[in-house]
Amino acid sequence: MIAKVKELRKELHQHPECSGAEIETASRIKSFISKYHPTKILDNLGGNGLAAIYEYSDQGPTIAIRCELDALPIVEKNRFAHRSRNNGVSHKCGHDGHMAIVAGLIFWIKEQNFISGKIVLLFQPAEETGKGAAKVLADSRFSELKIDYIFALHNIPGVPLHTIIYTKQGFSAEVQSLAVYLKGKESHASEPENGINPSTAIAEITTKLKELGLDDPNEDNFAILTPIHILMGQKSYGISPANGEIHYTIRTWSPERMQKLKLEIENVCKQICHSNSLEYKIDWFEYFPASINNDHCNTLVQSAIKNNKLKAIARTYPFRFGEDFGWYSRSYKVAMFGLGAGMHTPALHHSDYDFPDELLTTGMDMFKAIIAETLNSSN
Numbered sequence: 006m007i008a009k010v011k012e013l014r015k016e017l018h019q020h021p022e023c024s025g026a027e028i029e030t031a032s033r034i035k036s037f038i039s040k041y042h043p044t045k046i047l048d049n050l051g052g053n054g055l056a057a058i059y060e061y062s063d064q065g066p067t068i069a070i071r072c073e074l075d076a077l078p079i080v081e082k083n084r085f086a087h088r089s090r091n092n093g094v095s096h097k098c099g100h101d102g103h104m105a106i107v108a109g110l111i112f113w114i115k116e117q118n119f120i121s122g123k124i125v126l127l128f129q130p131a132e133e134t135g136k137g138a139a140k141v142l143a144d145s146r147f148s149e150l151k152i153d154y155i156f157a158l159h160n161i162p163g164v165p166l167h168t169i170i171y172t173k174q175g176f177s178a179e180v181q182s183l184a185v186y187l188k189g190k191e192s193h194a195s196e197p198e199n200g201i202n203p204s205t206a207i208a209e210i211t212t213k214l215k216e217l218g219l220d221d222p223n224e225d226n227f228a229i230l231t232p233i234h235i236l237m238g239q240k241s242y243g244i245s246p247a248n249g250e251i252h253y254t255i256r257t258w259s260p261e262r263m264q265k266l267k268l269e270i271e272n273v274c275k276q277i278c279h280s281n282s283l284e285y286k287i288d289w290f291e292y293f294p295a296s297i298n299n300d301h302c303n304t305l306v307q308s309a310i311k312n313n314k315l316k317a318i319a320r321t322y323p324f325r326f327g328e329d330f331g332w333y334s335r336s337y338k339v340a341m342f343g344l345g346a347g348m349h350t351p352a353l354h355h356s357d358y359d360f361p362d363e364l365l366t367t368g369m370d371m372f373k374a375i376i377a378e379t380l381n382s383s384n
Contacts, residue, residue: 006112007365009109009112010106010108011365013033013037013104013105013109014101014102014360014362015087016033017033017096017101017104017105018087018095018096018101018359018360019090020033020089020090020091021089021091021094021095021096022074022075022076022094023076023078023094023133024075024130024136025052025075025131025134026053026075027053027074027075028053030053030074030075030104031055031074034055034074034104034108034128035048035055037108038108038126041111041112041114043057043058043059043111044060046058050127050144050146050147051129051130051137051138051139051140051143051144051147052130052140052141053074053131054127054128054129054130054137054141054144055127056069056125056126056127056147057111057125058123058124058125058126058150059123059124059125059126060123061119061120061121061122061123062120062121064121064122065119065120065122065380066123066153066154066379067123067124067125067152067153067154068122068123068124068125068152068153068154068156068375068376068380069124069125069126069127069150069152069154069155069156070110070124070126070155070156070157070375071127071128071129071155071156071157071333072100072104072106072107072127072128072129072157073098073100073103073104073128073129073130073132073133073137074100074104074128074129074130074131074132074137075130075133075134075137076089076091076095076096076097076098076100076101076133077097077133077354078093078094079094079354079356080092080093080095080356081097081356081357082357083356083357083359085359097355097356097358098353098358099160099346099353099358099360101360102160102360102362102364102368103157103158103159103368104128106158106364106368106372107128107372108126108128109365109369110126110372110373111126113369117377119380119381121380122379123150124380125152129141131329132328134291135180135291135292135327135329136329138329138330138331138332142336153337153338154299154302154305154337154338154339154379155333155337155338155339156339156340156342156372156375157330157339157341158341158342158343158344158368158371158372159328159341159342159343159344160343160344160345160346160353160360160361160364161324161343161344161345161346162346162347162350162351162352162353162358163346163352164343164345164348165348166346166361166363167315167344167345167364167367168315168316168317168318168344168345169306169310169315169316169317169318169344169345169371170317170318170320170343170344171298171306171307171310171317171319171320171342171343172303172319172321172322172342173303173319173321174297174298174323175258175259175295175296175298176296176323176324176330176341177293177295177296177323177325177326177330177331177341178256178258178293178295178323178324178325178326178327179256179258179260179293179295179331180256180291180293180326180327181254181255181256181263181267181289181291181292182253182289182290182292183252183254183270183287183288183289183290184252184288185210185250185251185252185253185274185285186250186285186286186287187203187206187207187249187251187278187283187284187285188203188247188248188283188284188285189202189246189247189248189281189282189283189284190247191244191245191246192244192245193243193245194242194243194244195243196245200247201247201281201282201283202245202247203246203249203281203283204237205281206249206277206278206281206283207235207237207249207251209277209281210251210273210277211232211235211251213273213277214230214232214253214270215230217266217269217270218230222258222325225258225259225262226262227257227262227322228255228257229255229325230253230254230255230270231253231255231256232253233252233254234250234251234252235249235250235251235252236249236250237249237250253270254291255267255270256325256327257295258295258322259295260294260295267289271287293327293329293331294331294332294334295323295331295334296323296330296334296341297331297334297339298334298339298340298341299334299338299340301338302338302339303340305340305375305379306340306342306371306375308374308375308378309370309371309372309374309375309378310371312374312378313367313371315367315371318343320343324343326353328341342371344364344368344371346361346364
């Protein structure tokens, strides 16, 4: 069984697809799962998503185990045999491993004889762009499944192998990206006083936005504002430019803090652009809601840790990265937990990262225990 799961993981790693283009990835998963006769499979869920459904009766809870289909636009540095064959695209967040874990549950599920309930194995598209979960939720076929609980995991490099990380509240941050577009007036570079150059406003905005941050993760008002890209003018030294733009990603622990921060950013831009006689526009995009764990679901995660005799870390605040699993936490009882990927495994999104195959059994064992306790406790 584990040999087949490892083989699947390496096959998925060799054939990665970016967000919204996971057609062949979904097809590979469907082919793997179909051999073990789920009750039914939903294709093209929220785009390229896939759900395998194992139904025991109309009574009892429905539990979903979710993973991600998409890879990243990163050139792989590794030279091992299962390296990416798709130039410029690779699995650098471990979604190949997450998929293999969830797909690998079919060997255990086919041997179970639960009296009631339903299991949904959910393979979600477009996590990396923050769009996939929202599209799955908007698909009427998903709501018709009447899911009660949703669980997921994410591998975490820099944490001892097989260690489970759980958080008492949020698992991942509320994340929002933005771009501020500035419009002034062009002039000859020798006569900048006859134009409106956006450089001063860019400097003032970046300075003021830095002051809005609070980087202590133990504070409820935690906020980090990271400048991503600044653009102004062109390499033409006779022109004082009119236009500029500033791009940021911002992170908080809660949606309430995020809303307040967005208003603060808008006020800063409004005041500075007004004082510099500039027109401006703010675009907000790539939104990842905070993933808030449900108390009961967290209890099930902790029980699974104990049943599998695994080491655990109780994290007191969320991870800073964005995870669109947060969309599910707005409507369902959910929990996401971390799975230690080893102290020396390269960090997520690094070109030499590769999901450790040793984690496949650990991830499956955690989900097995969660499913079993959920469905058996309803009898």
